[in-house]
Every structure is written in C-alpha cells, then in structure tokens.
Amino acid sequence: MAVAAGEALMVRMASGDVQAFEEMLCTHQGMAYRFAYRIFRDRHIAEDVSQEFFFKLFRNASRYEPAGKFKTYFYKVLNNLCLDTLRRMNRKSLPDFQSFENPVLDGMPERDDRGAPDAHARTREERRLVREAIAKLPEAQRRVIVLRELEELKYREIAEVLGLSLNEVKVLIHRGRKSLLKIMKRSPLFEGHES
Amino acid sequence: MMSDEMRELLSAYVDGELRDSDAVRIEALCKRDPAIRKEVSDYRKLRARLRAWDEDEHAVDVPPGFTRRMVEQARAQQRAAERARDRVGLWLRPLPVAAAVLFAAGIGLVAAMAGGDTSVTIHKNGQPLAIKTVQPAGSLALADDAVAPFDALKLPKDDSAAFRTVMRQRLDSRIVNGEPMSDQAIARRDEDQALMNAFEAKRIRTVATERRTVAGGRRMASLMAPFEVVAAPLESLVLLKRPQIPASVFAAEANSKTLSGLDNDSESNLYVQSLDQRSVVVPAGTVWIAQDRSRRTRVVTMSSWIRDGQFQPMVWADQIEAPRGPGSHARAFAPQSVVLGPQARRELIGRNGKDNAARKWLEQKYGRKLSDVFRRDAARRGRIVKDMMRALERDTRANGFVVLDKKGKVLGAELFGTRDLMLELAPSLLHGYLIETNAISTRAPSGGVTVTTAIDLCDEIMGGCRIEEAPGGSTDWRADLRRINLMRGDKLRGHGLMLGDRPVHVTLFP
Numbered sequence: 001m002a003v004a005a006g007e008a009l010m011v012r013m014a015s016g017d018v019q020a021f022e023e024m025l026c027t028h029q030g031m032a033y034r035f036a037y038r039i040f041r042d043r044h045i046a047e048d049v050s051q052e053f054f055f056k057l058f059r060n061a062s063r064y065e066p067a068g069k070f071k072t073y074f075y076k077v078l079n080n081l082c083l084d085t086l087r088r089m090n091r092k093s094l095p096d097f098q099s100f101e102n103p104v105l106d107g108m109p110e111r112d113d114r115g116a117p118d119a120h121a122r123t124r125e126e127r128r129l130v131r132e133a134i135a136k137l138p139e140a141q142r143r144v145i146v147l148r149e150l151e152e153l154k155y156r157e158i159a160e161v162l163g164l165s166l167n168e169v170k171v172l173i174h175r176g177r178k179s180l181l182k183i184m185k186r187s188p189l190f191e192g193h194e195s
Numbered sequence: 196m197m198s199d200e201m202r203e204l205l206s207a208y209v210d211g212e213l214r215d216s217d218a219v220r221i222e223a224l225c226k227r228d229p230a231i232r233k234e235v236s237d238y239r240k241l242r243a244r245l246r247a248w249d250e251d252e253h254a255v256d257v258p259p260g261f262t263r264r265m266v267e268q269a270r271a272q273q274r275a276a277e278r279a280r281d282r283v284g285l286w287l288r289p290l291p292v293a294a295a296v297l298f299a300a301g302i303g304l305v306a307a308m309a310g311g312d313t314s315v316t317i318h319k320n321g322q323p324l325a326i327k328t329v330q331p332a333g334s335l336a337l338a339d340d341a342v343a344p345f346d347a348l349k350l351p352k353d354d355s356a357a358f359r360t361v362m363r364q365r366l367d368s369r370i371v372n373g374e375p376m377s378d379q380a381i382a383r384r385d386e387d388q389a390l391m392n393a394f395e396a397k398r399i400r401t402v403a404t405e406r407r408t409v410a411g412g413r414r415m416a417s418l419m420a421p422f423e424v425v426a427a428p429l430e431s432l433v434l435l436k437r438p439q440i441p442a443s444v445f446a447a448e449a450n451s452k453t454l455s456g457l458d459n460d461s462e463s464n465l466y467v468q469s470l471d472q473r474s475v476v477v478p479a480g481t482v483w484i485a486q487d488r489s490r491r492t493r494v495v496t497m498s499s500w501i502r503d504g505q506f507q508p509m510v511w512a513d514q515i516e517a518p519r520g521p522g523s524h525a526r527a528f529a530p531q532s533v534v535l536g537p538q539a540r541r542e543l544i545g546r547n548g549k550d551n552a553a554r555k556w557l558e559q560k561y562g563r564k565l566s567d568v569f570r571r572d573a574a575r576r577g578r579i580v581k582d583m584m585r586a587l588e589r590d591t592r593a594n595g596f597v598v599l600d601k602k603g604k605v606l607g608a609e610l611f612g613t614r615d616l617m618l619e620l621a622p623s624l625l626h627g628y629l630i631e632t633n634a635i636s637t638r639a640p641s642g643g644v645t646v647t648t649a650i651d652l653c654d655e656i657m658g659g660c661r662i663e664e665a666p667g668g669s670t671d672w673r674a675d676l677r678r679i680n681l682m683r684g685d686k687l688r689g690h691g692l693m694l695g696d697r698p699v700h701v702t703l704f705p
Contacts, residue, residue: 021269025262033257047258054265055272130244148210149245155212174206181237184244 006070013061021058029054031151032078038146039082053081075153075161079143133183141176148173205231209238 005027012020032053036046056077064073134142147153147161159169201224207213208221225232 016273018266018269018273022262022266025265029257029261033261043258047261050257050261051265051268055269058269126244126247145245149242155207155210170203170207170212173210174203177206177238177241178202180245181241184241 006074010057010061010064010070013058014064021054024057025054028074031074035075035078035146035151036082038150039086045085049078049081049085052085053078056081069157069160071153072157072160075147075151075157079161129184129187133180136183137176137179141172141179144169144172145176145180202234205234206238209235209242 006024009020009024009027013024029050032050033046036049036053037043040046040049057074060077134145137145143162144158147158148155153161155166155169155173158164158173159166162169164172204213204217204221208218213221221231221235225235
C-alpha cells in the first residue's frame with residue numbers, strides 16, 4: 001500500500017506539491033528514520049539524515065520515473081545518502097553496532113515480559129547477543145542482512161539498492177546468516193531457545 | 196555431502212526466493228537428510244530472532260514534531276526558490292542583447308586576427324571555429340564518421356618489388372629488434388592505450404545498459420582502424436569488420452564460412468580470438484583469407500621462422516579488391532610461404548578443380564601444369580610427413596609442396612618464389628605441420644569425443660624447454676594479448692605463441 005502510495009506521491013511532489021511531501025513524510029518517515037538509525041546508532045544523526053533524505057526526494061522528484069519500483073528507489077537513495085554521510089564523518093565503515101546502546105530500549109521493560117525480571121534480563125541479553133552478532137559481520141554482509149531481515153526487501157530489490165548482482169546478494173545473505181548462526185550458537189541463550 | 200551452491204539455495208529457500216523447481220529439490224532433500232532439515236530450521240529460527248530484535252528497534256520512533264518542522268522548511272524553501280527565480284528572470288532579460296553585442300565583437304576580433312577574411316576564418320573546413328580543437332588521431336578514429344577500418348590501413352595494393360621492399364622495411368620493426376621505441380612512438384602508444392581504456396570504461400557501461408553494445412563494437416573497430424598493421428605485433432593482426440556488415444553476420448562468419456581460414460581448421464581456430472563482434476585476431480604463421488559481404492577478398496599472410504639461429508618474423512599482407520572467387524584467393528600466392536585455409540585449399544587444389552580459376556591462374560603464373568606444380572599424385576602416395584619430404588626432394592621443378600596427413604587429408608600447400616627459399620624453409624614448415632598431424636581424437640568415457648588439440652601438445656612441448664620471452668613482446672601493444680616465447684630444449688628449439696600465460700601455438704625448428 002505504502003509503496004503504491006509512494007509512487008503516486010512522487011508524481012505529485014514532482015510538481016512541487018507540498019501537501020504530497022507532507023503525506024510522504026507521514027507514511028515513510030518511520031522507515032527512513034529507522035534505517036538511518038540502524039546505520040548510525042545515533043538519533044541525532046538519524047534525524048539529520050532523514051531530513052536531508054526527504055528534502056532530496058522532494059527536490060529530485062521530477063527525475064523519478066514511475067516505472068521504477070519506489071521501494072527500491074527509496075532505499076537506494078537513502079543508502080547512498082547514509083554512505084555519503086559516513087564519508088563526511090570520515091568513517092571508513094559502518095559504526096560498530098556493539099559500541100552503541102539503544103537509548104530508548106535499554107533499560108525499558110519489554111512489552112511481553114513486564115513484571116518478570118528474569119525474562120526481562122533474558123530478553124535484554126538476547127538483544128545484546130543479536131546486536132553483537134550483527135556487529136561482527138563484515139560490512140557487506142551486514143548491510144545485506146539489515147536490508148533482508150530488518151527491512152524485508154526481496155533479493156532482487158536488495159540487488160538494485162546496493163548495485164549488486166542477484167547472485168552476489170544470495171551469497172552474501174547466505175554467508176551472513178552462516179556467520180550469525182555460528183556466533184549465536186556459541187551462546188547458551190540461543191541453544192536454549194532451540195529446544 | 197552437500198555442495199556450497201546447494202547450501203546457498205537453502206538460505207534462499209527459507210526466504211521463499213527460489214524457483215519452484217529448486218524449492219521442490221530442497222524439500223525432497225529435507226525429507227531425506229536430517230542435517231539439512233536442521234540447517235533449514237536454524238535459518239528459520241535465526242530469522243525469527245532477527246525479526247524480534249527488529250520489532251524492538253521499531254520502538255525507536257521518529258522524534259516528535261519531525262513532520263511539522265520538515266513541512267515548514269519545505270514551504271520556506273519553495274518560497275525562497277520562487278523569489279530566486281524571479282530575480283534571475285530580471286537579470287536574464289537583457290542577456291540576449293548582451294550576447295548579440297559580444298558575438299558581434301568576437302567576430303570582429305577573429306576577423307582582425309585572420310586578416311579580415313571573416314567567412315573563411317569562422318567556418319574553417321565547414322566547421323565553426325569555436326569548436327576547432329587539436330584532436331589526436333585516436334579520437335578521430337572514434338568519431339562516428341571514422342574511416343572504415345580496412346580503408347584506413349593504406350596498404351600498398353600490388354605485389355611489385357617496390358611493395359615488397361616497403362613491406363620489408365616496415366617489418367624491420369623496433370619491437371622485434373628490441374630497440375627502444377622513440378618518444379613519439381611511446382606517446383602514440385600511450386595515447387592509444389588511454390583511448391582503449393576509455394573505450395573499455397564505456398563498454399562496461401554499454402554492457403550494463405545493454406543498449407549500445409553494437410555502437411561500442413563499432414567504435415572499437417574504429418579505434419583500431421588507424422594502426423599500422425604491418426608494424427603492429429608481428430605475431431598477430433586484427434581484421435576488422437566493415438561498417439556495413441551487421442555484427443551478427445560478422446560473428447557468424449568469423450566462426451564459419453566467409454573467413455575461410457577458420458573453417459574446420461583446428462590450428463587456426465586456436466589462434467582466433469574474437470575481441471568483440473567486429474574484430475578477429477589472426478595469428479602468425481597462417482594465411483588469412485577473409486571475404487566480406489561486399490565481395491572484397493583480403494588476404495593476409497604471416498609467417499615466422501628461425502634463420503641462422505635467429506628469430507625471423509615476417510609478415511606478408513595484401514589487400515585484394517576483386518570479385519569473390521578462387522581467382523582472388525589465388526592472388527595470395529605471393530613469392531612467400533603460404534599456408535592455406537581449408538576452403539582455399541579446396542578451391543585451389545580441390546578434387547574437381549579442372550575449371551578452377553585458381554588453377555588456371557597458377558598454371559599461367561608458373562608456366563606449367565598445376566599437377567606438375569603440386570605433384571598431387573606423389574603427395575597422395577606419401578602417407579606421412581617424412582614421405583612428403585622425400586617427394587619434395589625428388590621434385591626439382593616445383594617451388595612448393597602439398598602436405599597430407601596420415602589419412603591423406605590435405606593439410607596445406609606451400610609455394611615459394613624460389614627453389615632455394617623453399618629448400619631453406621621447408622624443414623621448419625614441415626615440423627610445424629607435425630603438430631597438426633599429431634592432433635589425436637579419442638572417445639571420452641561419457642560417449643563424447645575428446646580432441647587432443649595443439650594446445651595440449653604445446654603444453655607438453657613447452658614443459659620440456661627453457662623458456663624465455665622474446666624481446667619486444669607485444670603485450671603492451673593495443674589490444675593484442677600475445678607474445679612470443681623462445682624455447683630452447685636439449686633437442687629442439689622453437690617459439691611459442693602465448694595468449695596470456697597459455698601457449699596457443701608452438702613452432703619447432705630442427
């Protein structure tokens with residue numbers, strides 16, 4: 001729904017329709033902000049990047065071809081912008097996920113586990129485990145895993161966003177998962193869930 | 196044991212990204228193999244874990260007031276842009292007048308510098324002076340109206356003594372003699388290399404868009420057009436497609452009929468590398484008979500041998516403009532060594548060649564019956580190359596010979612301008628034929644046929660030699676990837692034509 005709406009909004013934005021821009025923000029700001037947050041693990045940078053991204057979208061709307069898939073276009077532009085920002089910040093690679101804490105979630109009781117301190121601690125531990133495992137992935141694998149598992153893009157879409165071949169995406173996802181499994185299996189927490 | 200490729204499929208299977216047929220395969224495997232079942236289950240659990248983590252991440256929400264701030268900013272930017280447009284509009288209004296004034300002043304200035312002849316100066320050679328720049332030859336070749344490749348070669352068209360002299364002079368290449376190249380030559384080479392790189396960059400893009408590949412091929416052909424073909428790497432030559440021939444036709448012809456030197460000729464096929472859809476590299480030691488759709492036949496002969504212990508590369512190139520037919524092929528019979536392609540062989544010494552124009556032409560040229568020239572009967576009696584040598588020794592009239600393989604198939608014909616030259620070169624040439632004669636076909640276990648090509652023999656032969664790269668290897672020369680390696684073994688010497696690190700042809704000498 002959001003994708004189809006996105007294409008229509010882009011067409012309207014191309015004619016300078018600020019109302020369409022506002023609708024675009026309402027429907028897609030969460031996606032953009034979370035993606036940027038996953039990359040930078042910093043709320044302020046994520047906000048700045050999202051802001052720049054939406055303005056860029058607005059400015060370049062006339063160049064958008066509706067024949068293309070909006071979701072792919074959306075992530076492609078956003079991904080490129082994040083990379084540019086990283087370069088400006090003189091970071092050669094993505095920041096280490098491990099070194100950032102989730103300022104919102106850490107310390108906040110889990111939805112399903114409220115009132116159960118053990119379960120809460122366990123969930124926090126699991127979250128840390130996932131974050132650490134993702135942090136240990138090579139950058140290319142990490143990016144692909146984020147787009148697949150967290151943004152739920154199809155393989156073909158990931159290939160378009162990152163400018164890779166379908167085969168490369170397949171291989172990267174496979175290797176990423178293999179590495180994640182290897183890391184996470186070392187933890188009794190993961191094995192415990194298996195049973 | 197499951198292959199890596201299969202494991203990659205497992206991952207895609209979990210994501211539902213497999214084709215139905217592959218998915219069915221994986222499901223069948225899962226049923227059979229508990230280890231695979233476990234792996235699939237692990238991937239599913241991992242996905243669930245990551246998604247759960249992601250749900251947590253969704254709690255990170257956009258800061259409050261984000262939308263309102265953005266919309267306000269967008270409106271402000273739009274208003275500012277409109278104001279800026281208005282201001283630019285005010286500035287632009289007098290611009291056409293100013294441009295006209297400047298243009299008139301410019302014309303006056305140019306006219307003054309050129310002695311007042313305004314019309315000639317501004318439109319030199321029909322081109323506005325403003326775009327006249329110094330263009331290197333390579334970029335001119337890249338132009339859409341570049342000269343057709345073969346026309347740009349500017350080869351002499353007759354086989355007179357003067358022509359031969361010119362050719363020999365050109366063959367006295369700095370590259371082959373290992374002499375340093377002049378600054379000018381280096382600059383030209385670098386320029387060509389830069390253009391080639393530029394082309395390569397362009398080609399990558401055109402492949403990506405899949406739209407301009409043919410144009411890229413044409414440009415490639417144009418780029419190579421102005422090279423001095425006889426001074427180019429002596430072990431190869433590039434034939435380029437004429438613009439009016441569709442690329443698909445050229446590609447088909449390169450592998451089959453029209454470029455007759457390739458037809459069923461395993462030795463030649465080894466050498467030919469299609470650089471793109473419009474060019475073919477022809478190796479040393481072969482005669483290349485090319486006939487294009489415009490019915491112009493071109494013959495290029497390239498040979499090399501060792502004389503007095505020295506590597507002596509030689510090139511004979513000719514451009515024949517004649518109607519299609521064996522007569523035109525026959526003109527390839529220059530007083531030099533000639534190794535014919537199969538089609539030419541059939542036409543020249545074919546089974547039913549009584550009316551053969553080539554035969555008539557040859558008989559006229561040599562002033563005697565062709566059967567005497569070739570001594571076909573004698574050749575047919577000889578079953579091996581050694582016998583051919585005897586036949587040659589017996590024949591005192593012919594300045595040439597025919598080589599048959601063990602089955603009596605004609606492998607080639609060699610003609611020479613003088614008997615002395617023939618006797619001098621024949622042993623080396625016959626050794627060259629040995630490679631082809633010894634190509635072996637065996638039946639593969641799967642039922643197919645395995646052919647032991649000259650490449651295998653080359654590997655084997657070169658394995659027992661001391662190898663050194665010949666001076667002036669041509670790897671740096673334009674698109675050519677070949678070089679010559681000299682070989683010195685205990686009982687042999689010769690040279691190998693290398694493509695990258697792989698020998699594609701070995702010539703041995705006694």
